[in-house]
Amino acid sequence: xxxxxxxxxxxxxxxVEIIGVVALIAVLAAVLAPRVTSVIGRGKINSTSQGIAGxxxxxxDYIAANSSLPVRAxxxxxxxxxxxxxxxxxxxxxxxxxxxxxxxxxxxxxDSSALTGRTHVRSLAAMVSKTVSKLSSDYGGDCFDLDRDAxxxxxxxxxxxVSLFIPEVAISDAVALNKLLDGDVxxxxxxxxxxxxxxxxxxxxxxxxxxxxxAHY
Numbered sequence: 001x002x003x004x005x006x007x008x009x010x011x012x013x014x015x016v017e018i019i020g021v022v023a024l025i026a027v028l029a030a031v032l033a034p035r036v037t038s039v040i041g042r043g044k045i046n047s048t049s050q051g052i053a054g055x056x057x058x059x060x061d062y063i064a065a066n067s068s069l070p071v072r073a074x075x076x077x078x079x080x081x082x083x084x085x086x087x088x089x090x091x092x093x094x095x096x097x098x099x100x101x102x103x104x105x106x107x108x109x110x111d112s113s114a115l116t117g118r119t120h121v122r123s124l125a126a127m128v129s130k131t132v133s134k135l136s137s138d139y140g141g142d143c144f145d146l147d148r149d150a151x152x153x154x155x156x157x158x159x160x161x162v163s164l165f166i167p168e169v170a171i172s173d174a175v176a177l178n179k180l181l182d183g184d185v186x187x188x189x190x191x192x193x194x195x196x197x198x199x200x201x202x203x204x205x206x207x208x209x210x211x212x213x214x215a216h217y
Contacts, residue, residue: 044104045176051103052164052181052212055088055121058097059162059215062090069160069217072123087162088121105173106166106210121164126155126216131193144213145194155216162214169210171202177210 063069072087091097101121127143131150144161146154155161169177174197175186182195191201196213 042176045173045180048103048105048177049180051101052214054097055091055101055164056214058091059087061096062094063215063217065094065096069123069162071125071160072121086121087123101164103166105177106169121162121214123160123162126157126159126161128153128155128157144196144198144211146196146213148194159216161216164212164214166210166212168207169199171206171208174199174208174210181212 070087070090072090086100088097088101092100129143130153131145144154144163171188174192175188178184178186178192178195178197178199181197182192184192184195186192189202191208192198197210198212199208199210202208
């Protein structure tokens with residue numbers, strides 16, 4: 001009896017087919033990558049905006065319960081020191097919120113580093129000014145042109161202003177957050193000194209410090 005042996009051949013991909021698949025993947029990656037990056041960026045801005053809204057709600061609840069605001073200068077080296085700067089620590093201690101404020105943009109150092117190296121919430125006596133002409137951790141932190149009227153001041157000297165600032169924010173994130181909070185469309189490099197969200201022009205690394213009005217009393 002003669003036994004026939006059949007040899008099975010497995011057909012592989014040709015070099016042309018492999019090159020075609022690789023080229024297709026490269027094209028898809030080039031098309032989808034910017035969209036994915038854009039979606040992630042929008043998510044960070046939306047998350048930050050929601051965090052600010054939550055902070056404002058907790059602050060208004062605090063004011064309603066205490067009819068006052070504490071003076072928190074925000075100049076201490078210790079991040080969690082209630083008596084020297086973190087008003088959101090007062091909110092946590094009073095049960096108005098569950099955790100200290102944090103956000104998805106800028107520097108997020110929560111340790112004993114210098115104040116300028118982290119997100120921070122302050123409550124300061126208001127600086128009475130009709131316009132915001134100089135942005136700094138002192139001036140921008142508690143002086144905002146909310147009514148967009150250079151002829152009128154927004155606060156009185158006896159009031160306190162709750163504000164937060166976020167250092168080392170990419171200017172593109174600052175512009176996007178400003179559009180969400182104030183409805184303004186700015187360039188990617190110029191400063192903004194009007195509204196709830198203000199910031200100086202970008203530095204050489206394309207970053208800025210964002211100052212955000214939360215509430216006043």
